[in-house]
Amino acid sequence: MYRSLDFRTSLPDLATHLRAETSGAHHxxxxxxxxxxxxADRQGFLEVLERFHGFHAVWEGAIRTRSTYAAFHASRARLPHLRRDLAALGRTTAEMRMLPHCLEADALVDGAAxxxxxxxxxxxxxxxxxxxxRELADSGWLPRGGLTYFNPHGRRTGEMWRGFRTWLGDQEVDWDETVEGARRTFALLESWAAR
Ligand code: HEM
Incomplete structure (x- = not known):
């Protein structure tokens, strides 16, 4: 079901293409x-957040220092959310510093597309x-103020996603390479973060 079309060309837009090409990787x-x-298991969730921390620490650093998208991405950085969530789940700053980094995430920032x-x-x-x-809300162990990494924008999620799609649609890049970048990211996250 492709509802999102680029009306200038009547072709699916890049986000729709990416979704179709990576649905298997997402699943x-x-x-x-x-x-x-x-x-929902508190310890398991904590471990997943620690792994995402190791990913974002490297990946966001590479975007910030080497990518032409640094300015766009600055307001969408998620490392602060991870640090906040890990603290809410009892991790100290010193413990966070000791968490392993996903060094392979650096190579995902590899050309614009x-x-x-x-x-x-x-x-x-x-x-x-x-x-x-929604699932965590019923868990019984959710820290005061909740966890924000997976839901950083709350009620503004739709607005932020539409903003991203519009921006994405304005980028002139090779679609195949963009799909390759998305697939590599899904694959790395699976090998790095899955239990
Ligand atoms: C329990 C875990 C997850 C669930 C239940 C889930 C579910 C969903 C849902 C309901 C959507 C909305 C769009 C749709 O209907 O396809 C979506 C979109 C998406 N999710 Fe997930 N997701 C999960 C984890 C993840 C993770 C860990 C990532 C990557 C780090 C991810 C990446 C994406 C992407 C890229 C889209 C956008 C698809 C589009 O272009 O519309 N998801 N997901």
Missing amino acids: SLETSLDLLRRP RTLGSIYVLEGSTLGGQVIA
Whole structure:
């Protein structure tokens, strides 16, 4: 079902193309992470957040220092959310500093198109974050103020996603390379973060 069309060309836009081309990778990651297991498991969730921390610490650093998308991405950085969530779950700053870094995430920031595909994956994860937030709400162990990494924008999620899609649609990049960047990102997250 492709509802989102670029009306200038009547072709699916890049975000729609990315979604179609990576739906298998999305399903595989979602299944491996098993974030919706019931009852939601505090220790398991903490470990997943620690792994995402290791990913974002490297990936966001590479975007900030080497990518032409640094300015766009600055307001969408998620490392502060991870640090906040890990603290809320009892991790000290010293413990966070000791967490392993996903060094391979650096190579995802590799030319405009592949970087864009990678950014698409992490931006899209805020949509699934809505489902995860609902599940966590019933967990019984959610810290005061909740957890924000998977749902960083709350009620503004739709607005932020539409903003991202509009911006993405304005980028002139090779679509195949963008898909490659997105697939590599899903694959790395699965090998790095799945339990
Ligand atoms: C339990 C875990 C997850 C669930 C339940 C979930 C569910 C969803 C849902 C409901 C959507 C809305 C769009 C649609 O109907 O396809 C979505 C979109 C998306 N999710 Fe997930 N997701 C999960 C985890 C993740 C993770 C960990 C990532 C990547 C780090 C991710 C990346 C994406 C992307 C890129 C999209 C955008 C698809 C588009 O272009 O519309 N998701 N997800």
